[in-house]
Structure formats: structure tokens, C-alpha cells
Amino acid sequence: MKGYDLDLLRYLQVLVEEESVSLAARRLKVSEPAMSRQLAKLRKAFADPILVQAGRRMIPSTFAAGILGRVQDLVQNADTLIQTRALANLANMSPTFTIRANDLVVAALALPLLQALKKDCPKSEVIWAPEIDTAASDPLREGSIDLYIGATELMKPEIRRQTLFRDQMQGLVRKEHPILNTPITPESMVCYDYISVSRRGRAHGPIDWVLRNQFGLTRNVPMVVPNYHCMIESMKNTDLILALPSIVIDHISLDALSLASFEFPLSLPNVEAFQAWHPRRDMDPIHRWLRETLFRVSRHVFEKSSF
Numbered sequence: 628m629k630g631y632d633l634d635l636l637r638y639l640q641v642l643v644e645e646e647s648v649s650l651a652a653r654r655l656k657v658s659e660p661a662m663s664r665q666l667a668k669l670r671k672a673f674a675d676p677i678l679v680q681a682g683r684r685m686i687p688s689t690f691a692a693g694i695l696g697r698v699q700d701l702v703q704n705a706d707t708l709i710q711t712r713a714l715a716n717l718a719n720m721s722p723t724f725t726i727r728a729n730d731l732v733v734a735a736l737a738l739p740l741l742q743a744l745k746k747d748c749p750k751s752e753v754i755w756a757p758e759i760d761t762a763a764s765d766p767l768r769e770g771s772i773d774l775y776i777g778a779t780e781l782m783k784p785e786i787r788r789q790t791l792f793r794d795q796m797q798g799l800v801r802k803e804h805p806i807l808n809t810p811i812t813p814e815s816m817v818c819y820d821y822i823s824v825s826r827r828g829r830a831h832g833p834i835d836w837v838l839r840n841q842f843g844l845t846r847n848v849p850m851v852v853p854n855y856h857c858m859i860e861s862m863k864n865t866d867l868i869l870a871l872p873s874i875v876i877d878h879i880s881l882d883a884l885s886l887a888s889f890e891f892p893l894s895l896p897n898v899e900a901f902q903a904w905h906p907r908r909d910m911d912p913i914h915r916w917l918r919e920t921l922f923r924v925s926r927h928v929f930e931k932s933s934f
Contacts (some may be wrong), residue, residue: 633705635672638665640698642678643687644785644906645768654768671764703910717916721750724917727766728776729758729826730854731875732900736776739924748915758826773914774921775903786903789922792929793897795890796834797876799869800884801862809894813842822869823851823856832868837893861884874896874929 638655642662645651652662669677678685710907724744728736731757744751756772763775764783777790798816800806806819817838823830830848838844850867852858855875860871863885878886902921908914 630669633702634794635665635668635700637702638662639669639677639691640695640702641907642666642669643691643698646678646685646687648678648685650768654770669731673728682889685817699906699909703907717748717913719750720748720913721752722748722913723752723754724774725754725756725772726774726776727756727758727763727772730856731872732776734856735874735878735928736921736925739928740921744917747920763903767903770905773904773908773917775902776900776921778898778900782903785906787909787917788903789897789899790901791922792874793898793899794872794874794929796870797858797873798861798889798891799871799876799879800887800889801865802881802887804866804868804887806868806902807887807889811889813838813844813892816868817844817846818889820850820867821846822867823848824853824855825851826853834891834893837895840892841893859886860884890915 638651641651641654642648645654648662648666649659652659666677666739673692674689675689677691679688693708706894713860737753738753741753744753758777762782763772763777763779764786765787766772768783782788806815809815823832828851829850835846838846858869859879879886881887904914904918
């Protein structure tokens with residue numbers, strides 16, 4: 628077959644991944660007419676429509692979807708030939724990485740990660756962007772963030788992910804809280820009010836589902852806060868219960884704050900946190916170094932977590 632080269636294959640990869648001429652154009656920083664011309668070239672070269680209309684959106688043709696994996700490998704391997712020297716020059720580079728995560732991840736990983744990165748690359752910098760309500764897939768696609776760390780399921784299917792840790796929720800209370808006076812049961816759990824943590828203002832979640840479906844019980848949640856750390860120091864003055872991941876409680880000085888923690892007597896699903904990135908960064912050696920360093924640091928920080 629004639630009529631295509633590496634650059635055209637790169638256009639093919641992005642068009643199929645984005646399923647949109649306009650989004651593909653934005654990602655590759657070209658005009659929409661220019662991207663439309665590349666799509667026309669691809670259709671001629673492969674004698675296939677590549678993208679077909681499906682209602683209000685476009686989807687890859689059967690042929691295009693079938694060859695996407697091989698095209699991605701070809702483009703990434705070609706890019707690697709250009710980038711192989713990058714890691715050898717880390718000491719002289721000054722990369723800035725933008726990572727989106729919630730406050731508990733930042734609190735646990737920010738300093739250890741920066742220290743690990745600076746061992747190989749003293750001029751490296753990390754910007755921690757706050758986790759917000761919108762899905763992380765778009766900023767990963769657009770390149771406005773390098774990595775996402777979290778547990779959301781709102782991810783586009785092409786986004787790569789790697790599990791960093793798995794965790795369980797525990798209860799945080801004041802040291803003399805009455806719930807600690809007797810063995811904790813689902814029935815004793817619902818005798819007290821709770822604080823829920825949710826950026827979206829959601830009061831209920833997996834704890835409530837298990838209580839309702841397995842025990843026919845309901846807990847009262849009179850307050851919702853937006854992040855994990857804002858109420859911790861105030862818990863010594865209330866009988867409310869704050870549900871937190873174990874990794875947060877492990878980094879709290881419970882005795883100094885006159886607090887205590889307990890395990891919920893429920894079979895709760897694990898909280899699974901992962902790092903996520905766009906597939907175009909798979910073979911980027913600097914990005915790969917960042918991911919590998921983050922994975923190594925997270926395993927050390929969360930060594931008590933199960934994998």
C-alpha cells in the first residue's frame with residue numbers, strides 16, 4: 628500500500644482515539660480544515676472511511692478500530708527512537724509535572740515524590756492541581772495535566788491506569804466516644820450521627836448501601852464537608868463520626884489530637900486508587916520515569932496496603 632507515512636499514522640491514531648475531527652485538531656494543535664484534509668488522505672490511503680457518523684457523533688470504522696493498537700505501537704516506538712537519550716540527561720533537565728489529586732493523596736505523597744524526583748533530576752518541579760468535579764479524562768487528553776491520581780470511574784476507555792494502593796474506610800472519633808465502650812456492631816453504628824466527605828455534596832455512599840442492603844439499617848449524615856482534613860482537629864469536641872480512609876488515619880497523631888479510630892464491622896468494598904495518563908505518553912521516557920517513580924514512592928508510603 629502506498630500513500631501514508633509516520634505523520635499520517637499519527638493523525639490516524641489521534642482521530643480514532645478522539646472520535647472527533649475537532650478534538651483531534653485541538654490535541655495536535657492544527658486547524659480543523661487541516662485535520663479534515665488528513666482524514667481525507669487516510670480514507671484514500673486505506674480505502675476506508677476511518678470515522679463514520681453514528682447519530683450526532685462519529686465512531687471508528689471496524690477497520691480503524693481493529694488496527695488502532697498496531698498504529699499506537701508503531702507511533703510510540705518511533706517516538707522512542709527520538710527520546711531514548713532523554714533519561715541520560717535528567718540531571719540537566721528542568722521538567723515541570725502537573726498532577727491532579729485530592730488532599731489526602733497530596734498530604735501523603737507530595738514531599739516523598741518530590742524528594743525522589745530530585746535525586747535523579749534536581750531541577751524538577753511538581754504542581755499539584757486540586758481534584759474537581761469534572762472528569763480527569765479531558766485534561767489528560769488535552770495535556771493540561773500529566774497524571775491523575777484518584778479512584779473515580781469517570782474515565783474514558785483509552786486512558787491508561789495503574790493501581791497505586793487499595794484501602795478501607797475507618798471511623799474517626801474523639802478518644803472518649805461512647806461507641807468505643809462496647810463492641811461495635813452495625814446496630815451501634817447507626818446510633819450516632821456522621822460527617823460525610825464529598826466534593827459533590829453527597830451524604831451517602833458504600834457504607835449506607837451495605838447497612839441498608841445487608842442489615843436494613845440507616846445512618847444519619849447531618850453534615851457533608853468537601854475534603855478529608857478540614858474536620859479532623861475538630862473531632863475531639865463532638866460525638867459525630869468521621870469516616871476516613873486508613874491512609875489518612877495512619878498519618879494522624881491520634882493521641883496528640885485526643886482521637887481514636889475503629890474498623891467498621893461491615894464488608895465494605897476496597898477504595899482503589901490509581902495513577903492515570905493518556906496513551907500518547909506511554910513511551911515518553913520522562914513521563915515513564917515520573918510514573919515509575921510515583922509507583923515506587925507510593926508502594927513505600929502505603930506499604931501496609933494490600934495489592
